[in-house]
Amino acid sequence: MTRSSTDGSADLEAVTAVLPRIRIGGERRAPAAAAASPSVAAVPREVVFQARGVGVSYGEKRAIAGVDLDIPRNLVTAIIGPSGCGKSTFLRSLNRMNDTVPGFRLDGQVLYHGHDVYGPGVDRVEVRRRIGMVFQKPNPFPKSIYDNVAWAPRNLGLREGLDARVERALRGAALWDEVKDRLKDSALGLSGGQQQRLCIARAIAIEPDVLLLDEPASALDPIATLAIEELMHTLKQRYTIVIVTHNMQQAARVADRTAFFSLDVSGSDRVGTLVEYDTTEMIFTRPADTRTRDYVTGRFG
């Protein structure tokens, strides 16, 4: 069937034209959405998180409501949507990062491997040990490169084989070759992109199960951004990754699945909701909801 441009298909074609191939490190590489055939991303997999009717409020302000979402293991799941629709709020609810925010309240359930993350007796420190997080702005400690990576293992009493652990984490974050001769130098002397990879090394040094990335490349230049994106393709073999990004091309390049959030506006009330969740390929080429289509084609947001 030929679709007319008035239904947005021309716009979709324009977006998907950027999907097919990108160049990373001199080598032609297909993005996740194209590299993994739709059947790979769509194939049923072990579920790591099940969000069931998740709503979050900060005091009187309802940030998100009614989010139902299953996040599969060893894939990259992207959360996209306009500013203020609750992407970070949802991400942070997965590892209880919002617990200390005054007025924070969560309704519904976040199940992690079937266990209620907010259940009685759950140890928040243990939750964060298993579910690591990297933030938008690289935030290394004012310590040496080595001590940044060794910090969490030391805190957990994992002192045996520490050098090997630090090396493994730095290799895992694709940083080892750049820093192996200056491990005792301050982390603050690294470039922004290196600092962000150091933060990833710091997160994986305690071998978590999940990595939550909140716009990890938005403060970086294009080369450093590509290095982080490249890294995600490798890291997902070992970790389940959930990434919040404003950059739709980035979602298209790195994510296997994409969740599109939007704002439901009623009067002065604006609440974030999950509009659509599917393989990245479907979200960017055949979205089921016109709001998704309008967003991915740049008509709003």
Ligand SMILES: Nc1ncnc2c1ncn2[C@@H]1O[C@H](COP(=O)(O)OP(=O)(O)OP(=O)(O)O)[C@@H](O)[C@H]1O
């Ligand atoms: N600590 C907080 N205290 C009060 N309100 C908050 C807090 N954090 C977020 N909010 C509100 O919750 C709503 C969702 O914010 P959130 O940062 O999760 O959205 P987002 O989609 O990640 O936004 P952006 O893309 O601009 O980063 C917004 O209205 C925001 O003002």
